[in-house]
Amino acid sequence: MNTAAPALGKKPLKANECVQLYFDRAADQIGLDDSFRRLLKMPRREVTVEVPVEMDDGRLETLVGFRVQHNNARGPMKGGLRYHWDVDLDEVRALASLMTWKTALVNIPYGGAKGGICVDPRSLSRKEMERITRKFIDQIHEIVGPDKDIPAPDMGTNAEVMSWIRNQWEKYHGFNPACITGKPVEDYGARGREEATGRGCGILAFKLLKRLGRKPSDCSVAIQGFGNVGSHAAKFMHESEFKIHAVSDISGGYFNAEGLDIPDMLTYTIKNGSLEHYPSAEKISNEELLALDVNMLVPSAIGNAIREDNMHSIKAQVIIEGANNPIHPEADEYLYKNGVVVLPDILANAGGVTVSYFEWVQNRQYYSWDLNRVRQQLDSILSSAFEEVWQASNDFNVSLRTAAFILAIKRVKRATELGGF
Numbered sequence: 001m002n003t004a005a006p007a008l009g010k011k012p013l014k015a016n017e018c019v020q021l022y023f024d025r026a027a028d029q030i031g032l033d034d035s036f037r038r039l040l041k042m043p044r045r046e047v048t049v050e051v052p053v054e055m056d057d058g059r060l061e062t063l064v065g066f067r068v069q070h071n072n073a074r075g076p077m078k079g080g081l082r083y084h085w086d087v088d089l090d091e092v093r094a095l096a097s098l099m100t101w102k103t104a105l106v107n108i109p110y111g112g113a114k115g116g117i118c119v120d121p122r123s124l125s126r127k128e129m130e131r132i133t134r135k136f137i138d139q140i141h142e143i144v145g146p147d148k149d150i151p152a153p154d155m156g157t158n159a160e161v162m163s164w165i166r167n168q169w170e171k172y173h174g175f176n177p178a179c180i181t182g183k184p185v186e187d188y189g190a191r192g193r194e195e196a197t198g199r200g201c202g203i204l205a206f207k208l209l210k211r212l213g214r215k216p217s218d219c220s221v222a223i224q225g226f227g228n229v230g231s232h233a234a235k236f237m238h239e240s241e242f243k244i245h246a247v248s249d250i251s252g253g254y255f256n257a258e259g260l261d262i263p264d265m266l267t268y269t270i271k272n273g274s275l276e277h278y279p280s281a282e283k284i285s286n287e288e289l290l291a292l293d294v295n296m297l298v299p300s301a302i303g304n305a306i307r308e309d310n311m312h313s314i315k316a317q318v319i320i321e322g323a324n325n326p327i328h329p330e331a332d333e334y335l336y337k338n339g340v341v342v343l344p345d346i347l348a349n350a351g352g353v354t355v356s357y358f359e360w361v362q363n364r365q366y367y368s369w370d371l372n373r374v375r376q377q378l379d380s381i382l383s384s385a386f387e388e389v390w391q392a393s394n395d396f397n398v399s400l401r402t403a404a405f406i407l408a409i410k411r412v413k414r415a416t417e418l419g420g421f
């Protein structure tokens with residue numbers, strides 16, 4: 001049976017094909033045989049459920065929800081829940097497998113999963129969102145839990161949604177806050193979880209620059225996205241003296257040649273809900289932001305931000321993938337050939353799941369860490385993973401992405417062999 005990912009070019013690859021292609025590039029380097037490739041690519045379980053829900057106006061709406069459990073060789077499966085209009089089985093499948101490689105790469109005791117509901121969260125009231133969430137958990141509660149599969153926030157979901165999930169799951173199974181991570185701090189959440197993904201991007205950007213022999217104060221940055229990931233990345237990078245010249249959110253891009261006042265922009269977003277009409281910057285489009293003449297780009301919004309049709313406009317020499325799957329493989333190959341250093345998503349945004357792991361550990365011990373401890377442990381885990389990836393990329397003479405996949409695949413393969421089939 002042919003399990004290889006399709007060749008580059010021709011028809012645009014779907015999200016899962018993109019991940020499989022990255023997988024195969026790494027698998028080729030370590031001579032992984034076909035039977036293992038098939039085993040490690042295929043998800044363990046895919047669940048599609050209907051989510052019937054009464055809307056505020058009395059209408060009955062039937063949404064579709066997914067949970068894909070990709071691999072559990074290294075521990076319970078782990079991954080976020082995404083509420084977005086683009087969510088479909090293929091995307092969730094791709095994101096679930098990325099979680100397997102991400103948790104293996106940072107060496108935390110989990111496998112990978114992902115879930116989502118195809119819905120525009122901006123069109124929902126808070127009550128509708130709660131009803132949808134509870135109904136979804138009614139449908140999937142048997143297959144998730146602290147020792148099986150632990151959901152967490154992703155695009156379109158937040159700490160409050162996690163609290164509803166805990167409450168709904170516990171109605172069936174009894175008290176156990178470790179059934180979900182990314183909860184509010186006052187509801188068994190971990191200090192530092194909310195900032196973790198963005199902070200992790202910042203920590204890793206710093207490490208990468210150091211390896212490249214450059215200083216943050218000489219590094220100009222554009223950040224696509226000012227949500228949970230982008231805003232915390234901007235905050236950390238600003239505090240670390242990077243020069244941030246552009247950020248964007250749902251309302252568009254904002255540029256300042258002198259550098260943006262990030263603390264002011266954070267306050268503005270909290271007050272106004274978005275950066276719309278932010279006064280101290282020039283308005284630019286998302287495409288213009290990606291094409292800016294800056295040293296570093298941090299795509300931390302959507303998948304497929306950098307593709308074959310816009311890859312030639314990229315001028316940055318370093319890209320930190322805050323989002324999952326932001327670069328399409330054609331563009332990835334082009335950028336690599338042109339000397340652009342890409343820090344891949346499975347490392348760059350692994351800070352979130354790493355602090356989710358700390359939350360799960362604290363919940364299981366009924367003990368709570370202070371913020372310093374969380375930040376120190378996060379730094380230590382990400383630093384080790386970064387050094388390993390850097391080393392592997394030199395040893396194999398491959399991109400950081402392929403190096404990251406090599407390390408992750410080796411770990412999952414080893415766990416599979418040790419556990420037996």
Ligand code: GLU
Nearest residue numbers: 079080152154352353356
């Ligand atoms: N959704 C996040 C990710 O893609 C976090 C997952 C988690 O904390 O389990 O990594």
